[in-house]
Amino acid sequence: MFTLCVVSVLVFLATQVLPGNAAVAVLGRTAAGDPAAVHRLEAALHLNRGLLDQYWIWFSGLFTGHLGHSLANGQPVWGYVAPRLVNSAVLMLVSGVIGAVLGVALGIVAALRKDGWFDHVTAVGALAVTSLPEFVVAIGLIILLSTVLLHLLPAVSVLPPGSYAWAAPRLLILPVATLVIVIVPYIQRMTRAAMIEALESDYVEMAHLKGVPRWRIVLLHALPNATAPIIQVIGLNFLYLAGGVVIVEYVFAFPGIGQGLVNAVDARDIPVIQFIVVVLAAFYVAMNIVTDVIALLATPRHRIPR
Amino acid sequence: MSAVAGTPIAAADPPRLRRHPWLAVLGRAVRTPRGAAGLGLAGFVAAVAIIGPALAPHPATALLTFPFGKPSGAYPFGADFLGRDVLSRVLDGGWVLLLMAVSATVLGVAAGTAAGISAAYLRGHTDGLIMRTVDVILAFPQLVFALLLLSILGPQLWLIVLAVGLTHAPAVARVIRAATLDIAERDYVKAAELQGMRPGAVMVKEILPSLSTPLMVEAGLRLTYSIIIMSGLAFLGFGQQPPDANWGMMINENRVGLALNPWAVIIPAAMIALLTIGTNLLTDAIGQAALGVDRTAAEAALLDELTPAEGPLSQ
Numbered sequence: 001m002f003t004l005c006v007v008s009v010l011v012f013l014a015t016q017v018l019p020g021n022a023a024v025a026v027l028g029r030t031a032a033g034d035p036a037a038v039h040r041l042e043a044a045l046h047l048n049r050g051l052l053d054q055y056w057i058w059f060s061g062l063f064t065g066h067l068g069h070s071l072a073n074g075q076p077v078w079g080y081v082a083p084r085l086v087n088s089a090v091l092m093l094v095s096g097v098i099g100a101v102l103g104v105a106l107g108i109v110a111a112l113r114k115d116g117w118f119d120h121v122t123a124v125g126a127l128a129v130t131s132l133p134e135f136v137v138a139i140g141l142i143i144l145l146s147t148v149l150l151h152l153l154p155a156v157s158v159l160p161p162g163s164y165a166w167a168a169p170r171l172l173i174l175p176v177a178t179l180v181i182v183i184v185p186y187i188q189r190m191t192r193a194a195m196i197e198a199l200e201s202d203y204v205e206m207a208h209l210k211g212v213p214r215w216r217i218v219l220l221h222a223l224p225n226a227t228a229p230i231i232q233v234i235g236l237n238f239l240y241l242a243g244g245v246v247i248v249e250y251v252f253a254f255p256g257i258g259q260g261l262v263n264a265v266d267a268r269d270i271p272v273i274q275f276i277v278v279v280l281a282a283f284y285v286a287m288n289i290v291t292d293v294i295a296l297l298a299t300p301r302h303r304i305p306r
Numbered sequence: 307m308s309a310v311a312g313t314p315i316a317a318a319d320p321p322r323l324r325r326h327p328w329l330a331v332l333g334r335a336v337r338t339p340r341g342a343a344g345l346g347l348a349g350f351v352a353a354v355a356i357i358g359p360a361l362a363p364h365p366a367t368a369l370l371t372f373p374f375g376k377p378s379g380a381y382p383f384g385a386d387f388l389g390r391d392v393l394s395r396v397l398d399g400g401w402v403l404l405l406m407a408v409s410a411t412v413l414g415v416a417a418g419t420a421a422g423i424s425a426a427y428l429r430g431h432t433d434g435l436i437m438r439t440v441d442v443i444l445a446f447p448q449l450v451f452a453l454l455l456l457s458i459l460g461p462q463l464w465l466i467v468l469a470v471g472l473t474h475a476p477a478v479a480r481v482i483r484a485a486t487l488d489i490a491e492r493d494y495v496k497a498a499e500l501q502g503m504r505p506g507a508v509m510v511k512e513i514l515p516s517l518s519t520p521l522m523v524e525a526g527l528r529l530t531y532s533i534i535i536m537s538g539l540a541f542l543g544f545g546q547q548p549p550d551a552n553w554g555m556m557i558n559e560n561r562v563g564l565a566l567n568p569w570a571v572i573i574p575a576a577m578i579a580l581l582t583i584g585t586n587l588l589t590d591a592i593g594q595a596a597l598g599v600d601r602t603a604a605e606a607a608l609l610d611e612l613t614p615a616e617g618p619l620s621q
Binding site for chain 2: 002003004006007010011127128130131132133134135136139140142143239240242243244246247250261262264265266268270273277280281284285
């Protein structure tokens with residue numbers, strides 16, 4: 001909570017250090033000839049109030065949705081960002097869930113066949129993929145699947161205005177595939193490590209000696225004891241997705257907050273930047289707490305107060 | 307470890323011991339297949355980036371042929387969206403990116419190390435202030451924080467270096483703080499304190515040299531991230547401005563012509579990919595080599611001490 005308050009102050013102050021008058025900066029050359037327009041915009045942006053007043057207007061706006069208007073296109077910030085938030089949330093959720101399931105499954109297989117060929121191949125693959133920038137992965141997929149080699153999928157994910165991501169699932173495939181490819185190696189490696197440790201423990205050996213079937217040992221004895229680190233790495237990857245969507249959305253022209261942020265930074269559209277950054281930071285902090293709590297609950301011995 | 311610290315000569319002894327470990331680690335890392343491959347890849351791309359501008363057959367910004375022209379004798383990788391030679395632009399488009407990434411890494415690791423050592427050694431309010439700042443900066447995704455800073459500061463190249471360096475500092479500070487907390491308790495640090503060494507000198511002369519291994523791994527890791535973020539920012543248009551050549555920017559400006567001349571995208575993308583894979587492999591090899599060295603030497607004690615202090619969730 002403390003962190004979030006500081007973040008909001010920081011993001012707000014960020015706009016205050018802009019050299020010169022923001023209203024003049026926005027209006028550009030026309031400002032010189034039209035002092036009345038500067039005045040109107042100053043009033044609209046509450047620039048004529050004190051610093052604390054301005055902060056309060058903005059901060060309370062975060063909860064009421066009254067965030068002013070975009071400087072670039074005049075739309076209300078909330079109306080402009082809200083549909084993008086939904087689209088980005090869909091993209092992150094779908095990628096995160098697919099990535100988690102795939103990563104955990106591949107991790108378990110690698111752990112069961114430790115030092116086998118599958119383990120070695122995924123280890124090298126993971127090391128290579130984790131070093132790649134997201135946009136290189138995305139471009140690679142575009143080259144493979146939608147332009148040069150094959151023509152299976154659309155290379156851009158432009159949605160008709162007013163529609164949401166689920167209206168056109170085909171457009172989601174490449175952005176989701178990119179993000180899944182980027183997060184799976186981390187989840188796979190962590191699952192593998194946690195599973196190997198669990199499989200080498202005494203209780204698993206005991207279950208073996210008792211004659212418990214192998215699938216039962218893996219899924220009911222070993223996996224539950226490996227959940228805490230796996231949940232942590234999945235949480236970390238949702239955090240990562242909050243940053244990763246920025247560049248992936250831009251590559252595919254997917255109308256989410258990432259693309260919105262890039263466009264806003266390009267146009268120095270302060271109200272939009274402020275809002276998107278605060279939302280991302282809030283998600284980041286909240287996700288951190290949620291991950292910690294779930295990981296704690298998933299570890300039986302931590303539930304008992306010492 | 308006890309043999310080193312047990313005698314009064316201890317304070318004079320460590321420098322000889324300290325100068326070599328990191329070189330030994332590096333040598334060992336480079337001799338593993340992973341490290342050799344990493345060094346080879348990163349070295350190749352760095353060589354192209356550095357000597358490339360001298361080898362370019364054409365000026366990087368000259369309009370020579372028609373847009374997205376196919377590869378031919380004069381233009382081995384064809385032409386870009388304005389009809390410029392792709393090969394020349396690839397040869398010319400790496401050095402600024404590399405220089406910016408290295409600068410941001412040096413800046414970030416230096417700032418993070420200074421903050422981490424100060425926090426761990428001085429404790430108290432300094433520690434609280436530094437780590438709260440770290441928490442706040444870590445509340446943003448790295449790229450988003452860099453974009454926020456750029457929207458404030460403007461897109462000049464040195465400001466981009468500053469912004470990316472700043473986003474590295476908190477993560478480095480956390481790692482270095484954790485490592486320093488342990489080192490600060492060692493006998494040779496205590497010995498230096500008892501001899502009346504000032505806190506600043508203890509941090510620089512006694513603690514910093516002992517951090518060479520985590521520092522090497524951090525530097526490698528941050529270099530990889532720097533390249534990823536720098537090329538990403540260039541891809542988004544926050545980097546060198548046209549008509550300059552930059553691998554990240556080339557991918558973005560030429561992707562509309564993927565069907566006509568894919569090489570204009572594939573070659574710069576491959577350069578970035580080989581570079582980051584190379585630095586990552588090398589970092590990985592250094593990390594493993596460091597563990598191998600440490601287990602034989604005094605660091606075994608450090609590992610033992612670290613294990614119970616790591617907290618309940620790290621197992």
